[in-house]
Amino acid sequence: MxxxxxxxxxxxxxxxxxxxxxxxxxxxxxxxxxxxxxxxxxxxxxxxxxxxxxxxxxxxxxxxxxxxxxxxxxxxxxxxxxxxxxxxxxxxxxxxxxxxxxISRLATIQEHKMILKAIEKGVPEERLARALNVNITSIRHKKSLLEGICPEAVDMLKEKQVPLNTIGQLKKMRPVRQIEAAQLMIAMNKYTISYAQSLVAATPDAMLLRPKKKIGDLTAQQVSLMEQESATLDRDFKTLEQDYGTDHLDLVLSSGYVTKLLGNAKIVRFLAQFYPDMLAEFQKISEFRKAA
Structure with a gap:
């Protein structure tokens, strides 16, 4: 060259x-x-x-x-x-x-933007529903997916596989708390609806759009104490995350090297021919890394 x-x-x-x-x-x-x-x-x-x-x-x-x-x-x-x-x-x-x-696989927010662009270009909702193998109600729900979510939280989660119901939980919070929740989800690598609900439950009423319903016979003081404990746990987690960083980096580098090996078609063919068991284990490591 x-x-x-x-x-x-x-x-x-x-x-x-x-x-x-x-x-x-x-x-x-x-x-x-x-x-x-x-x-x-x-x-x-x-x-x-x-x-x-x-x-x-x-x-x-x-x-x-x-x-x-x-x-x-x-x-x-x-x-x-x-x-x-x-x-x-x-x-x-x-x-x-x-x-x-x-390439980047289509994340939830990216899919939302793709649907909006398609609709703007005149693609009927019914055709989009057939192409994505979902019902028309799902398409209409995804159109309004980000209404009520602050731009900062959207930007943080735009490449994550966030369930639709999780985004619905974020809408219950005020913008500042949405950003905090997004940061916690990313730090935990956890975007499930149950985790989002726990974040809402631990959010003070002042940071919610609507105050939480009274929980059984708990007093306001007990609820406040639970919220303080949750905030303390969040801070402790971030401290632990810093200590965890070195070990996690080593793991990422190792799994990244394995993934790089599997990106070489010659190596894959050689392993498939002579060491199929080893190839299977390498593929598990690589798939785990992608899932993470």
């Missing part, structure tokens, strides 16, 4: 490739085949076709055959539909290449 020349990560044109000539680097688990994500992708393909082409790389010995880097669910759906070909992007990098690290 000449100095200053930009190296392309993909071939200049996409290719229509027979599905039988595409070899996946992993098999979809039974759980993945039954997942909501699989059903949504299948519904989207049935309604509007492939939006994001799968990514493949040529086999070094047989260039007319391809290894699938990204798009395992899409290709599986197409194969089961009876399609024989699919348009793919062809990657040129093999060493330390992991396509999944270069």
């Amino acid at each position: 000449k100095p200053g020349q930009v190296h392309h990560s993909f071939e200049d044109t996409s290719l229509r490739i027979p599905i039988v000539e595409i070899y996946p680097l992993k098999q979809l688990s039974p759980a993945a085949l039954k997942s909501v994500k699989y059903a949504q992708i299948a519904a989207s393909i049935a309604e509007i076709g492939i939006i994001e082409p799968p990514v493949v790389i040529r086999d070094q010995l047989e260039p007319q055959k391809f290894h699938l880097l990204d798009g395992h669910i899409r290709v599986d759906v197409l194969a089961k539909r009876g399609d024989t070909e699919v348009v793919c992007l062809v990657a040129t990098e093999d060493e330390a290449y992991t396509y999944n690290r270069r």
Whole structure:
């Protein structure tokens, strides 16, 4: 390559490739085949076709055959539909290449913004519902998802997989408390509805849009004491988090290295051929890191 020349990560044109000539680097688990994500992708393909082409790389010995880097669910759906070909992007990098690290999966807030843009462009709500495999009520609910959430909290959670009901709990708080709650969720890496409800319960009435209902026979003093204890626990957690940071960093670096190894198609093929058990354990580590 000449100095200053930009190296392309993909071939200049996409290719229509027979599905039988595409070899996946992993098999979809039974759980993945039954997942909501699989059903949504299948519904989207049935309604509007492939939006994001799968990514493949040529086999070094047989260039007319391809290894699938990204798009395992899409290709599986197409194969089961009876399609024989699919348009793919062809990657040129093999060493330390992991396509999944270069894209961001659709988070809840990103999906909300995508729905708004689609509606602004004239896409009917009914078609969006079919494409996402949800009912029309869900689409309408997602349209108003962020009403009542302050911009700072939205920005903090925009790349997180936050359940819709959790966002509903945030709407019960005033903006300053929304930001505190978002910070705690990120620090705990916990976005469940039950955790959000616990944060609401621990919030003083002055930081809620509506005062909490009286809890049984508890006095105002007892409720105030519970709120103070919760605030103390939050501070203690943040202190512990600082001590935890070094160990967590080591774990992140180690799992990141394993993920980088699995991004090398040569290494994956070698492990699959000679050390399949080791490959399975490495994949578990990599999947755990992505989930975290």
